[in-house]
Amino acid sequence: MFVDFFYQLRDARIPVTIREFLTFLEALEKGVAKGSVDEFYYLSRASLVKDERLFDTFDLVFQNFFKGAMNKTTGLLEENIPEEWLRGMARELFDEEQIEAMNFEELMQELAKRLQEQDGEHHGGSRWIGTGGTSPFGNSGNNPSGVRIGGDGGGKSAAKMWEKRDFRNLKGDVELGTRNVKMALRRLRQFVREGAEDEFDLDETVKSTAHHGGMLDIRMRAERKNKVKVLTMFDIGGSMDSFIKISEELFSAVSTEFKHLEYYYFHNFLYERVWRQNRRGYNEWTPTWDVMNTYGSDWKAIFVGDATMSPFEISEAGGSIEHWNEEAGELWLKRFLSTYPDAVWLNPVPPQRWMATPSIRMIYQLMEGRMFPLTVDGLDAAMKLLRQGRQAPVKAR
Amino acid sequence: MIFTGTDKYVATDDLMTAVNAAIALQRPLLIKGEPGTGKTLLATEVAEALAMPFYEWHIKSTTKANHGLYEYDAVSRLRDSQLGDDRVQDINNYIKRGMLWEAFASDQQAVLLIDEIDKADIEFPNDLLRELDRMEFYVYETKETVTAINRPVVIITSNNEKELPDAFLRRCFFHYIRFPDEETMEKIVEVHFPAIKKKLLQEAMEVFFSIRDVNGIKKKPSTSELLDWIKLLLAEDIDPETLRGDTTKAIPKLHGALLKNEQDVHMFERLAFMSRRQGA
Numbered sequence A: 001m002f003v004d005f006f007y008q009l010r011d012a013r014i015p016v017t018i019r020e021f022l023t024f025l026e027a028l029e030k031g032v033a034k035g036s037v038d039e040f041y042y043l044s045r046a047s048l049v050k051d052e053r054l055f056d057t058f059d060l061v062f063q064n065f066f067k068g069a070m071n072k073t074t075g076l077l078e079e080n081i082p083e084e085w086l087r088g089m090a091r092e093l094f095d096e097e098q099i100e101a102m103n104f105e106e107l108m109q110e111l112a113k114r115l116q117e118q119d120g121e122h123h124g125g126s127r128w129i130g131t132g133g134t135s136p137f138g139n140s141g142n143n144p145s146g147v148r149i150g151g152d153g154g155g156k157s158a159a160k161m162w163e164k165r166d167f168r169n170l171k172g173d174v175e176l177g178t179r180n181v182k183m184a185l186r187r188l189r190q191f192v193r194e195g196a197e198d199e200f201d202l203d204e205t206v207k208s209t210a211h212h213g214g215m216l217d218i219r220m221r222a223e224r225k226n227k228v229k230v231l232t233m234f235d236i237g238g239s240m241d242s243f244i245k246i247s248e249e250l251f252s253a254v255s256t257e258f259k260h261l262e263y264y265y266f267h268n269f270l271y272e273r274v275w276r277q278n279r280r281g282y283n284e285w286t287p288t289w290d291v292m293n294t295y296g297s298d299w300k301a302i303f304v305g306d307a308t309m310s311p312f313e314i315s316e317a318g319g320s321i322e323h324w325n326e327e328a329g330e331l332w333l334k335r336f337l338s339t340y341p342d343a344v345w346l347n348p349v350p351p352q353r354w355m356a357t358p359s360i361r362m363i364y365q366l367m368e369g370r371m372f373p374l375t376v377d378g379l380d381a382a383m384k385l386l387r388q389g390r391q392a393p394v395k396a397r
Numbered sequence B: 001m002i003f004t005g006t007d008k009y010v011a012t013d014d015l016m017t018a019v020n021a022a023i024a025l026q027r028p029l030l031i032k033g034e035p036g037t038g039k040t041l042l043a044t045e046v047a048e049a050l051a052m053p054f055y056e057w058h059i060k061s062t063t064k065a066n067h068g069l070y071e072y073d074a075v076s077r078l079r080d081s082q083l084g085d086d087r088v089q090d091i092n093n094y095i096k097r098g099m100l101w102e103a104f105a106s107d108q109q110a111v112l113l114i115d116e117i118d119k120a121d122i123e124f125p126n127d128l129l130r131e132l133d134r135m136e137f138y139v140y141e142t143k144e145t146v147t148a149i150n151r152p153v154v155i156i157t158s159n160n161e162k163e164l165p166d167a168f169l170r171r172c173f174f175h176y177i178r179f180p181d182e183e184t185m186e187k188i189v190e191v192h193f194p195a196i197k198k199k200l201l202q203e204a205m206e207v208f209f210s211i212r213d214v215n216g217i218k219k220k221p222s223t224s225e226l227l228d229w230i231k232l233l234l235a236e237d238i239d240p241e242t243l244r245g246d247t248t249k250a251i252p253k254l255h256g257a258l259l260k261n262e263q264d265v266h267m268f269e270r271l272a273f274m275s276r277r278q279g280a
Helices: A003-011 A018-029 A038-047 A053-070 A084-092 A096-099 A105-124 A137-142 A178-188 A201-212 A238-253 A288-295 A327-337 A358-366 A376-388 B013-025 B039-049 B063-069 B074-083 B099-105 B129-134 B165-171 B182-192 B198-213 B222-238 B262-279
Strands: A191-200 A220-226 A229-235 A260-264 A273-275 A285-287 A300-304 A343-347 A371-372 B029-033 B055-057 B070-072 B095-097 B111-115 B138-141 B144-147 B154-157 B173-177
Touching: A003 A053, A018 B013, A018 B182, A038 B173, A137 B138, A220 B262, A273 A288, A285 A288, A288 A327, A300 A376, A327 A358, A343 A358, A343 A376, A358 A371, A371 B173, B013 B029, B013 B039, B013 B070, B013 B154, B013 B173, B029 B039, B039 B055, B039 B111, B039 B154, B055 B070, B055 B099, B063 B070, B063 B099, B063 B129, B095 B099, B099 B111, B099 B144, B129 B138, B182 B198, B182 B222
Parallel strands: A229 A260, A229 A300, A300 A343, A343 A371, B029 B154, B029 B173, B055 B111, B111 B154
Antiparallel strands: A191 A220, A260 A273, A273 A285, B070 B095, B138 B144
């Protein structure tokens, strides 16, 4: 029962496990969704999909499955969908008189026909779910929500729950989850005990109590704190627009990990000034010198940017597209790197394109190869390198 | 035992199905959604509707999984032994039960709310897998296994600050509380303010949804903020006529209840200024 549905979900890359599927069947058996197709839809969603970003994909699969399950010739569902649901659907689609006039089999055939009609508007029945590619639902963007069944004589709208696609806005292909980032950034932690002694130290207390011949001697110690300091520089040049929000969210999600975490923003490339706010409020900039003077060289610098620009913007004075820069960006980056020896550059552009883009190649060389793709693995490698410090050799790529 | 909402809580059909599935299968129910959509309230209402005892475990960033099970107070036992107190002979005197234990030990099936699970450490949910799955845990100090007399209805809320581990998600039912549409919202407001005048409600809703629609707003006002605002409007006895009008022209009355961010207030003032200038 519904095995096909399970595989369709998996084909659409919804991570459904057998356990969840069994839970779903169990709930069906217990009669949680006796009443209607809508309840069946809600139940399957609650038990099989655990991420609201996947709700939209789920709706599409459900829609497709539900139509595909209806047998064209006999009009009956191949899966064991209860008769009551079908009658309920029929009541939505046809007038009472129409229903009265037909026997059950005719009614089901008519229902099947109506459901198949909807298929026409979607361009492509069961083949809809692609077998490969990163976006199995590439064409789904054009799918009008709430498809109407073109019934004759005041046909009723049949926008079912899953066809409304209410969750479309929540769908987001986030490469890095906050969880992944957090796990990767954890590599950077350096625990140090400092500050007020407010934590009970069991081991020391036992030892000290024994030492005093059994007289209780309570020992306290300071809490372990993460001492690593991170200075993050975000590119908010035009080409990064779509990307800023994600990276901001990711880094704010990990701000609990680092007590010392500072952000600055730069436009396209690092010049003599940086911004504290990403709104590009031009008046509120901070001189880059001030940043370098404020934060000592024990801070670790992370650049996040696509490094994609005209090579002049890096190599020439006055190369900036936004203002007249007295000194070349290259020089500023070199200064910055000499202040912060532990620095990496995270690049959202896929590594395959790095060497083909002159500006990325230049920055890659300026960074002495410390450029990493903004993926889980890249982040992991970058953090490993930062943790090891300057002496670590950089692998040639 | 079927949950159908209460006279104080408007539950949508999909929420009811999810809650009933969780009750029927005795699995935890994970609730996510925008802040202020009534995630925490749901658990108390389920408990009330089904007449079950209610246990609430609030999670903080320092909460450990053990805190929900039990804590062994070694220090006071040590101190009692120094003082020659008789209590010291029985280790049970020093074991403090956590909320999970309390819910397991309840004679009647209980509702257990684990509130804001995403606040805790990232590994926190993983530490509770067995406990929530089998509804039992082992107490090392007394060498006993605590098993739930009646498997409690576990409702877990998350604000999506951290992603939860897959192993944990597999064991839960999941429901995402969407921001209510206007129809549901009207029902919600009527449940809270039964005596509200139709006109005021209409105007207030219009203002509220138009504020939510403004592009670039940092923190969208939520259901609970709308309710606060209406409470204020009622208390001040605001005339619905004064609410009327485009929100871009003037910043709404008593906006402090809706806009919680000085940048947002500033933006509205600027929008109002610009449209006044255009109008002039």
